[in-house]
Amino acid sequence: MQTTLQTVERSNPLGVRFLGFWNTFKKSRTGVLGLVMLTVIILVAIFAPLLAPYGRLETVSISDIYKPPSALHLFGTDDAGQDVFSNFVFGARVSLTVGFFAAFISIIIGGTFGLVAGFFGGRWENFIMRFTDIMLVIPDLPLMVVIVALTKPSLLNIIFVIGLLGWTTTARVVRSQTLAVKSRKFVLRARAIGASRGHIISRHILPLVMPILVVQAVLVISLAILNESALSFLGLGDPTTLSWGQMLNYAFGRGAMSAGAWWALVFPGFGIVWVVLGLTLLGQGLEQVLNPRLDTHHLMPSRPVVQNEARAKPVPSQALLEALNLSIHYVNDEGRAPARAVENVSFTLNEGELLGLVGESGCGKTTLMLALLRLLPSAGQIVDGRVYFHGRDLTALSEVEMNEIRWSGISIVFQGAMNALNPVRTVGDQIAEAIIKHIPLYPREGIPARVTELLDLVGIAADQRDHFPHQYSGGMRQRALIAMALACNPQVIIADEPTTALDVMIQAQILELLDLLRKKLGLAIVFVTHDLGIVAEMCDKVLVMYGGVTAEYANVDVIYNDSQHPYTQELLKAFPDLTKPKKKLTSIPGYPPRLDALPAGCRFAPRCPAVFDRCHAEEPSLHQIGNDGHIASCHLIERTR
Amino acid sequence: MSKKFLEVRGLKKYFEAGRPSFFAKDPRNVHAVDGVDFTLRRSEVIALVGESGCGKSTLALLLMGLENPTAGSIKFEGMDITHLNDGERKSHDLRRKIQMVFQDPYESLNPTQTIEEIVTEPLLVHGMMNTPDRDERVQKAMEDAGLKPADVYLRRYPHELSGGQRQRVVIAAALVLEPELILADEPVSMLDVSIRAEVINLLAELRIKRQIAVIFITHDLGSVGFFADRVAVMYLGRIVEIGSMLEVLENPKHPYTKALISVIPVPNPRLRHERIILQGETPNPINIPSGCRFHPRCPVAIASCALSDPPMLSLNKSHQAACLLLVK
Ligand SMILES: Nc1ncnc2c1ncn2[C@@H]1O[C@H](COP(=O)(O)OP(=O)(O)OP(=O)(O)O)[C@@H](O)[C@H]1O
Ligand code: SF4
Ligand code: SF4
Ligand SMILES: [Mg+2]
Numbered sequence: 001m002q003t004t005l006q007t008v009e010r011s012n013p014l015g016v017r018f019l020g021f022w023n024t025f026k027k028s029r030t031g032v033l034g035l036v037m038l039t040v041i042i043l044v045a046i047f048a049p050l051l052a053p054y055g056r057l058e059t060v061s062i063s064d065i066y067k068p069p070s071a072l073h074l075f076g077t078d079d080a081g082q083d084v085f086s087n088f089v090f091g092a093r094v095s096l097t098v099g100f101f102a103a104f105i106s107i108i109i110g111g112t113f114g115l116v117a118g119f120f121g122g123r124w125e126n127f128i129m130r131f132t133d134i135m136l137v138i139p140d141l142p143l144m145v146v147i148v149a150l151t152k153p154s155l156l157n158i159i160f161v162i163g164l165l166g167w168t169t170t171a172r173v174v175r176s177q178t179l180a181v182k183s184r185k186f187v188l189r190a191r192a193i194g195a196s197r198g199h200i201i202s203r204h205i206l207p208l209v210m211p212i213l214v215v216q217a218v219l220v221i222s223l224a225i226l227n228e229s230a231l232s233f234l235g236l237g238d239p240t241t242l243s244w245g246q247m248l249n250y251a252f253g254r255g256a257m258s259a260g261a262w263w264a265l266v267f268p269g270f271g272i273v274w275v276v277l278g279l280t281l282l283g284q285g286l287e288q289v290l291n292p293r294l295d296t297h298h299l300m301p302s303r304p305v306v307q308n309e310a311r312a313k314p315v316p317s318q319a320l321l322e323a324l325n326l327s328i329h330y331v332n333d334e335g336r337a338p339a340r341a342v343e344n345v346s347f348t349l350n351e352g353e354l355l356g357l358v359g360e361s362g363c364g365k366t367t368l369m370l371a372l373l374r375l376l377p378s379a380g381q382i383v384d385g386r387v388y389f390h391g392r393d394l395t396a397l398s399e400v401e402m403n404e405i406r407w408s409g410i411s412i413v414f415q416g417a418m419n420a421l422n423p424v425r426t427v428g429d430q431i432a433e434a435i436i437k438h439i440p441l442y443p444r445e446g447i448p449a450r451v452t453e454l455l456d457l458v459g460i461a462a463d464q465r466d467h468f469p470h471q472y473s474g475g476m477r478q479r480a481l482i483a484m485a486l487a488c489n490p491q492v493i494i495a496d497e498p499t500t501a502l503d504v505m506i507q508a509q510i511l512e513l514l515d516l517l518r519k520k521l522g523l524a525i526v527f528v529t530h531d532l533g534i535v536a537e538m539c540d541k542v543l544v545m546y547g548g549v550t551a552e553y554a555n556v557d558v559i560y561n562d563s564q565h566p567y568t569q570e571l572l573k574a575f576p577d578l579t580k581p582k583k584k585l586t587s588i589p590g591y592p593p594r595l596d597a598l599p600a601g602c603r604f605a606p607r608c609p610a611v612f613d614r615c616h617a618e619e620p621s622l623h624q625i626g627n628d629g630h631i632a633s634c635h636l637i638e639r640t641r
Numbered sequence: 642m643s644k645k646f647l648e649v650r651g652l653k654k655y656f657e658a659g660r661p662s663f664f665a666k667d668p669r670n671v672h673a674v675d676g677v678d679f680t681l682r683r684s685e686v687i688a689l690v691g692e693s694g695c696g697k698s699t700l701a702l703l704l705m706g707l708e709n710p711t712a713g714s715i716k717f718e719g720m721d722i723t724h725l726n727d728g729e730r731k732s733h734d735l736r737r738k739i740q741m742v743f744q745d746p747y748e749s750l751n752p753t754q755t756i757e758e759i760v761t762e763p764l765l766v767h768g769m770m771n772t773p774d775r776d777e778r779v780q781k782a783m784e785d786a787g788l789k790p791a792d793v794y795l796r797r798y799p800h801e802l803s804g805g806q807r808q809r810v811v812i813a814a815a816l817v818l819e820p821e822l823i824l825a826d827e828p829v830s831m832l833d834v835s836i837r838a839e840v841i842n843l844l845a846e847l848r849i850k851r852q853i854a855v856i857f858i859t860h861d862l863g864s865v866g867f868f869a870d871r872v873a874v875m876y877l878g879r880i881v882e883i884g885s886m887l888e889v890l891e892n893p894k895h896p897y898t899k900a901l902i903s904v905i906p907v908p909n910p911r912l913r914h915e916r917i918i919l920q921g922e923t924p925n926p927i928n929i930p931s932g933c934r935f936h937p938r939c940p941v942a943i944a945s946c947a948l949s950d951p952p953m954l955s956l957n958k959s960h961q962a963a964c965l966l967l968v969k
Binding site for chain 2: 185473474508556560585
C-alpha cells in the first residue's frame, strides 16, 4: 500500500472544494439570481457587436433625434440620432471594464494592506490603519472629481483614480479577518513547528481570508461602477468612449428631459441598477455560503415536524414527563436512507427527579431532547412514539399549544449556548429579552426586578447584570443561561452538556447550583453529559444511549454496580477513577456507528467484547430486568436467564 | 544521564494589561506565570493541574518559545533556551525536539487543509519533503497515532473526522518530526470518555515506545491519574504543590489540592462524599492577593495567611507544598 501516498498527492482537492461550494451556493436564491443577472449583462457586453443593430456611436440619421422606442429602435434614439439600444450594449462594455479593473486595483491594495496590518501588527498596523482612517474620512467622490478634473479624463485615468481610492473598506475587512484567523490555534501550531511567516500566510491565512475577499470584491465592483457613472454624469468621463454614465450625462445635458425623451435616461440608468443589484445579490449569496453564522440560540425557531402513524394510543403513567418509544429520523433531499438518530427510546421523569442522559457524541442525546420540545431542525422528524407531559400528548399538540408548554412547562439550556450569547448586548438585556419572548404580556415595569431575581437565583450578583458576555467567565455564562431557562418557572429543565467545557471546580459549582434549584423549586432535571462521574455524583436515574438506542436504563446504583449491558460496562472501564489511580483505562476500540449506515443486528456489535453470532443478525430488544424499571438491550440477558 | 532534561527556574511572564487610567504611572500587569520551578527527566510524564486562568497554557507557550518570559530561565538538555529567537530555536533543532498538542482539536486543524497536508506540513517546514523515507515517516506517525490504515485518512478534511480522530491527527503531526518532549495542553478535555482513554493510552504508549517526555496540562486530575509520574498543582501563576502522583493523590497537603481532588467525580454513587467546593473563580491575576495568594478562597485560612507568602516546603524528597499550615 505504499503507492497510495504518491497517488493521493496528485489528487486535486480544489475541484472537490468547488463542487461543495457550488452545492451550498445553489441553495441561496438571491445568490443565484444575482449570478444570473450578472452573467446576462456580461454576455451582453461580450457579444455587443452581434447584439447591437447599429455600430458603436454610429449616427443613424441626424433627423432621428429623440425618437421613441419602436421596432426599428428598440430603446429609441438619443440627441445625436444614435440608437440607444446599441449604445446601451456597447456602454455595458465600458462600464463593466471600468468596474472590474478599478475593483481589481482596490482589492489588491486593500487586501495587501489589510493582510500586512492584521498579520504583522505593531507599527505597520498603526501606520496603515491611521492612513486608512484618514482615507475613509475624506469623501471619495469630491476627491475623485478633483483628481480627474486635474488630469486628462481618459478611461485609464478614471480606472486608476477609482481603484486607488476604493480600497479602504477592503483593507479594514481583510485586517479583521486576518486578525481572527491569526488567533486561531492552527496558526499557533504552525508557529510551534517553526513555520516561517510566508508559510503561515500562504498556507493558513490566505485560504481563510480569500472567501471574505471574494465577497468584498463583488461589492467593490459595484461601487466602482457607480463611481464611474457619477464621474461621467458630472461630465468627467472619457469623451472618446461611451459608458452608461456618459449616456446619462449627454441625455441630461442635451435636453432629453424637456424633450420628454425618457428612454434616453431610463435605459442607461436601468443598466447601472441592474448590475449593482445583481452584484449586491451575488454578494449576499456568497456571504451566506462563505460566512455561515451560528444561529443556535435559545430563540431558535421551532418547526412542526411530527409525523405520527395511526396506531393504538398507549396509556401514559403518572409521571411528570414521559417519553414512550420515541423514534426520530433525519431525512435528506439526496434520496439516501434517513439517519435513524433515535429509535425506540423511553424514559420517565418524576417531580424533583434528576435523570442523567449519557452517551458518546453523536449518539442522539441532543436530538432526543430537542424532540421532547419539538424543536428539531427541519430535517428531523419524530416518526414514532409519544411524549407525555402531565399526561398530555405533546406530539399531538398544535404549534400554538406547544408554545405554551415550551419554557413555561419544559425549558432547555442548549448545548454550546454559552458561546452563542449575543456579544453586543448585556447579559441582563438578554435575560429580559428571553422573558419578553416567552411571556409577551409580562408587565414591562416588572422586568428589571425579575431579571435581578433570576440572576440571584443562579448566584450572579445584581451589579453584573449590565456586563457583556465577554466579561463573564464560562461558569458565569452558564449560570446566566440557566437563569434564562428559569425565566418562565418551568417544571422541567433540560440541561444539554452544561459543564462540558468547564473546569472541574466550576463544574462542581454548576452541579451544586442545579441540585439547589431542584430542592428549592422542585424542578425535575434531565442532565445530558458524556461524563459518567458527574452522573454518579448527583443523578437518580440514568439512561445510557448508544448509537441512537437505549443501551441501558436504570437507577444510578444499578448502572454503576450491577450493569448488564456490555457498553455500560466498557464505558465504566474507560472512565478514570481516582479511588483506583493504578487502574489502567481501557478504551472502547472503534467508533460509534454512523447513523445513516448502521450495522445489521446490534448497533454495538462491531465494538462489543462479548459479541456472538446472533448479535450480527438480530437487533436485541429491550429487556426488562427485575421489576425496578431496569432495562437493557442485549442478547446476553436472554441467554443468561 | 546526569544532565537534566528540562529545568525551569523562577519563570515569570507578565502581560501588560494597559494603564488603569491615563495619568497612572505604572501600567498594570497580568501575572500569568509568577515564579515557576520544576524539572523533568527524559521520558518522564508530569501532569500540570489547575483551574482555567492559572497560567498553565502561558507556561506551555513559554516553554515552546511562543512567548518571551519576563524573568527566569529554561534549560533544555543543559542548554539555556530562555531567550532564543525563532531562528536560533530552529537551528538548535528545538522546533523538532519539542512539540505541542493543543487543547481543541476542532480549532487546531486548518479546515482548508487535507489530513495529508496537515501531517506532512512539519516536514515541509523543516525542509524534509524530499527525504527518501518521507512517506514512511508520515505513515508511521499516523499509525503510531492510531490512524490505521493511514491512507484511509489522507485525503479527508478535518470536518470529516470525529473529535478523537482529529486529536490523533494533531498528535501524528507532532510525531512526524520524532520529538523528545510533547507539551499536551488539555489534549482530551474536548473528547468523549471512550476516546479520552484512547488518547491518554496513546501518549502513555508513545512515552514507552519512543521515550518521549510529556507535560500534560489539564484541569482534571482524574484523567491523568494512572499515567503521570508526577503532578504539579498550579494556582494563580505558581506551583503550590508538586510530588509523585500517587503520593499527592493519597496524601494531598495543600488545601487547594485537597479541594481539587475532592471535586473530581467518582464514578460510583456509593462513594458520594463531601466535596470541598470553592466559591468564586480564580481571581484576576492583575491583583494578586497579599500573603498566600490562595487565602481569599482557602477554607482553612488563618490570620497570618493574608500577611506572609508561604515558601515551598519539602515534605520529603519527592513531595513539596507551599502552605503556612505546614510550617511547624
Ligand atoms: N496574551 C495575553 N495578554 C494578556 N493576558 C493574557 C494573555 N495570555 C494569557 N493571559 C492571561 O493570563 C492568565 C493565565 O492564562 P492561561 O491561558 O495561561 O490560563 P489557563 O490555566 O491555561 O486557562 P485555560 O485552562 O482556560 O486555558 C489569564 O488571566 C489570562 O487572561
Ligand atoms: S447484543 Fe451482542 S453485540 Fe450487542 S451488546 Fe449484547 S453482546 Fe454485545
Ligand atoms: S497558607 Fe493559609 S491561605 Fe494559603 S493555603 Fe495555607 S492555609 Fe490556605
Ligand atoms: Mg489553557
